[in-house]
Amino acid sequence: MSTSMLAPADMVVDGTSLELDRLEQATAPLRLRLAEDTLERVGRCRRFLEQCLTDGRPVYGATTGFGPLVNYAGRESAAEQCENALAHLAAGQGPDLERAVVRAAMLVRLTSLARGHSGVSPHVVSALADALATSFAPAVPQLGSLGASGDLVPLSYVARALSGEGHAYFDGTRMPAAKALGFSGLTPLKQDGRDGLALVNGTSVTAAAAGLAVLSLRRSHATALRLSALMADLLGCGQAHLDPDLLNAFGHSHVADAGRALRQNLSGSVPTGTRALQEPYSIRCVPQLAGAAASAIGYAEHVVCDDLQSISDNPLFFPERDEVAHGGNFFGQPVAFAADLLSIVATQLGNLAERQLDLLIDPHRNGALPPMLSPDPGRQHAVQGVQLTATAIVASMRRAAVPASIQSLPTNWHNQDVIPFGTQAALTALDQARLLRLLHGSLALALRQAAAVSDRTLTAAANTALLNRLCALVPPIDQDRPLDHEVRKVADLLDELDGSP
Structure with missing residues (x-):
C-alpha cells in the first residue's frame, strides 16, 4: 500500500x-x-x-x-x-x-x-x-x-x-x-x-540510538527525583538542604529546578526530628547531582536533535546552485561526544541509586529499620539479593563508561585516519540507560519494602500516591521469593509515570 x-x-x-x-x-x-x-x-x-x-x-x-x-x-x-x-x-x-x-x-x-x-x-x-x-x-x-x-x-x-x-x-x-x-x-x-x-x-543508527538513550534518561532523571523524595519522606529527613536561597546561591539553574521538584514531592512531609543535622550526600546532595545530570542530558538532547535534522551523507547535491559538494557530513563526532556524556550521566545517577539502596538496608543509617528490610532477619533476607545485583550493575556501568569518542584508530587504508566511534558511544549510552532503569526498579522495590517494615505514615501527597502505586504492583516481602521479574515490573511502572518529577 x-x-x-x-x-x-x-x-x-x-x-x-x-x-x-x-x-x-x-x-x-x-x-x-x-x-x-x-x-x-x-x-x-x-x-x-x-x-x-x-x-x-x-x-x-x-x-x-x-x-x-x-x-x-x-x-x-x-x-x-x-x-x-x-x-x-x-x-x-x-x-x-x-x-x-x-x-x-x-x-x-x-x-x-x-x-x-x-x-x-x-x-x-x-x-x-x-x-x-x-x-x-x-x-x-x-x-x-x-x-x-x-x-x-x-x-x-x-x-x-x-x-x-x-x-x-x-x-x-x-x-x-x-x-x-x-x-x-x-x-x-x-x-x-x-x-x-x-x-x-x-549516521542514522548513531542518531537513533543516542536519541533513544536521551528519551530513556529524561524519564530516569524524573524517576531519580521521585525516588529520592520518597526515600527522604520514609526516613523522616528534614529539608534544610532544599532551601531555595541555598540552592540559588549555587548558581546553577538546573540545581535550583531539582530542589524545587524535590520540595514539591515532599510538600506535607513531617520530619521525625531524630535525624542527624546533615544527611549523607546521597540525600543532601541530590539537587546538585540531579541538577548537573539535567544540564548534561539537555546538552546531549540538543546535539541529538540537531543530528535528527541533519543530512549526514556524501556527496550532497544542490540543483538550485548546480553544485555537487563532496565532504564529511557523515562524520559522527558531535553525537559521539554527546553519547559519551550520556553514559557518564547514567552511571552517576546509577551510583546515586545504588548508594541510596545501601543506605536504606543499613539499620545504622536508616532510622533503625531492620537490616536488609527483612521482617525476620536471618530467616528472611528480603532485598539482599536485589542489592547484590544492583552492585553488579553499577560495576558494569562504570566499566562501560570509558569514552568511545576518543578511541580513534586509523583504518580503511588510512582513508579514515581519524574516527569518532559515535555508533559505539551511542549504543553504549542506550545500554547504560537500560541498566539505570533496573537500578531504579531495585531502589523502588526496596522503598516499597521499607514502607512495609516501617511504622511511619507518609503525609506528603505526591509520595503517598507513588507508594500506593508501588504497593498495588508488588506485595510486601513477607517470605523470600524471586524478585528479578518484580524489579523489571517496577522499572516499567516508573517509566509510565508522567515525565515531570
Whole structure:
C-alpha cells in the first residue's frame, strides 16, 4: 500500500524536521504520509544527479570506487555499483541490534533522504515509509560501524533486507528477509548505485540510538527525583538542604529546578526530628547531582536533535546552485561526544541509586529499620539479593563508561585516519540507560519494602500516591521469593509515570 493512501497518518514526512519523541513511536508500525512536495523535491535532485553523470562530472560512489579506492573506476552499470556497495559492507558481527534501534534508524534515514540533497530515487523514500508502516525490521549486527563514514556496515544490512536479502524480523520473529517482506505486504526494493550509497552513507543508527538513550534518561532523571523524595519522606529527613536561597546561591539553574521538584514531592512531609543535622550526600546532595545530570542530558538532547535534522551523507547535491559538494557530513563526532556524556550521566545517577539502596538496608543509617528490610532477619533476607545485583550493575556501568569518542584508530587504508566511534558511544549510552532503569526498579522495590517494615505514615501527597502505586504492583516481602521479574515490573511502572518529577 502506498503511504500516500494511509489515513490518518501518525506522522507527515516533509523533509524538514524529525521530533525526538518520534523515535520511540517507530518501535511499532508507524503510519507515515509523505508531504506533497517531498517526492517532487527528491525527484528533482535525482534528475540533477543523472544530468551530472550524463555530463561526465565526477560523483563519488557513482562513477568511482568506494573509500580509498576512489581513484579507481566503479562498475559499469548503476545496478552493479549498488550491488558492490552493499555486498562488501555486509561483514558485521555480533548479536542483532534491538529492533527498536533499527526501526528508529530507518526513520532517521528516511527523514534525511527526504530533504532532497542525497540524489536518491524517490521510490527508495517511499519504500522506507512503507516498511515503517509494518512490523518489518531488518536484522542488523551490532558490530561494524565506526561512525566515521556514516554507519556503513549496519545500514548496509537495512538496505539489503529491504531488497529481500539477508534476514529480517516480522512481528518479532527472525526469518529470511524476502519472507519477512512477503508477510509484511512489501515488495523487494530495487536500487541502483547512488541509492545504495545514500542509504548507508549516514549516521542514522548513531542518531537513533543516542536519541533513544536521551528519551530513556529524561524519564530516569524524573524517576531519580521521585525516588529520592520518597526515600527522604520514609526516613523522616528534614529539608534544610532544599532551601531555595541555598540552592540559588549555587548558581546553577538546573540545581535550583531539582530542589524545587524535590520540595514539591515532599510538600506535607513531617520530619521525625531524630535525624542527624546533615544527611549523607546521597540525600543532601541530590539537587546538585540531579541538577548537573539535567544540564548534561539537555546538552546531549540538543546535539541529538540537531543530528535528527541533519543530512549526514556524501556527496550532497544542490540543483538550485548546480553544485555537487563532496565532504564529511557523515562524520559522527558531535553525537559521539554527546553519547559519551550520556553514559557518564547514567552511571552517576546509577551510583546515586545504588548508594541510596545501601543506605536504606543499613539499620545504622536508616532510622533503625531492620537490616536488609527483612521482617525476620536471618530467616528472611528480603532485598539482599536485589542489592547484590544492583552492585553488579553499577560495576558494569562504570566499566562501560570509558569514552568511545576518543578511541580513534586509523583504518580503511588510512582513508579514515581519524574516527569518532559515535555508533559505539551511542549504543553504549542506550545500554547504560537500560541498566539505570533496573537500578531504579531495585531502589523502588526496596522503598516499597521499607514502607512495609516501617511504622511511619507518609503525609506528603505526591509520595503517598507513588507508594500506593508501588504497593498495588508488588506485595510486601513477607517470605523470600524471586524478585528479578518484580524489579523489571517496577522499572516499567516508573517509566509510565508522567515525565515531570
